[in-house]
Amino acid sequence: MQIAGLDDIDNRIIDLLLKNGRASYSEIGAAVGLSRTAAKNRIRALEASGIIRGYQAILDPQASTGGMTFVVNIETEAAQFAAIKDAMVAAPETLTLMQTTGSCHLLALCYAPSVADMRLFGRCTSARPVSRASAHTPCSISSRDSSPPEFQILRCMNMTEQQLLSALTQTAEASGLPAALQHYYGGNIRLSLPFTKRTCAASIDELTLSVRSQNALKRAGLFTVGAIVQALEADELGKIRNLGRKSMAEIKTRVTVFGFEALSGDGKRAFFRSLMAENPEKTRSLCTWKE
Secondary structure: OOOOOOOHHHHHHHHHHHHOOOOOHHHHHHHHOOOHHHHHHHHHHHHHOOOOOOOOOOOOHHHOOOOEEEEEEEEOOHHHHHHHHHHHHHOOOEEEEEEOOOOOOEEEEEEEOOHHHHHHHHHHHHHOOOOEEEEEOOOOOOOOOOOOHHHHHHHOOOOOHHHHHHHHHHHHHHHOHHHHHHHHHOOOOOOOOOOOHHHHOOEHHHHOOOHHHHHHHHHOOOOEHHHHHHHHHOOOHHHOOOOOHHHHHHHHHHHHHHHHHOOOHHHHHHHHHHHHHHOHHHHHHHHOOOO
16 A cells, blocks of 8 residues: 555555554564664654554454444335335334435344344344345455444444444544544544543653654643643644644644543543534534435
């Protein structure tokens, strides 16, 4: 893979991480001719810029014991469409139902506690007056989207606010906060930074910033996360010498992620509720059902 705007070393690093997202900095550095620290700094820069949006494990659906999502494609005759649609809406397994064009008339994102339950639901669906029904577990072969496949599907559908809240939370847990924000809201959003007193007291060393950004902050007398937050709120960060647009983006991302990861599960959900409320137009566009 070649990404425009990146040098050969960054492109090689990305290729290595695509093959093995768990490769160590030392292994990456040895493969591209860099020290461990230099490789780490390059990877951190790629993450901060949003080129690398997260890492994920690909699970075997057969081994899952905590429930699973799956997709059901349904073809039906026009006379039976309304009855089948109503039955799928009423089914407790159905998370989201969407009418489509083409040979597949209905597409449903569903949930079942196990593979056996998924197969039973598929057989029950096929027994209804439909032309054809098939159930599939989503497993990515290739995707530019780093969120789990079921949320890639869900993101393309219209959701309830509760489903959006669940999708945001689970994508953040699987792929990181930047990935969740980018997937659902894009870059132009209003965002309340979630910080506790304990988080604000933390040293900026815990943010794992690039050397350039960290040195610039320390020269400006900013040694804690709280000091950076105050500078951001006062719009003073851009006045610091040697902090360009790229460094600013890195700092904002790291600070936000650090504050988010320090929250409890309820705190994270409250953060996303606030995000949804602060960006009502985008939230409505994601949650409006189109018949």
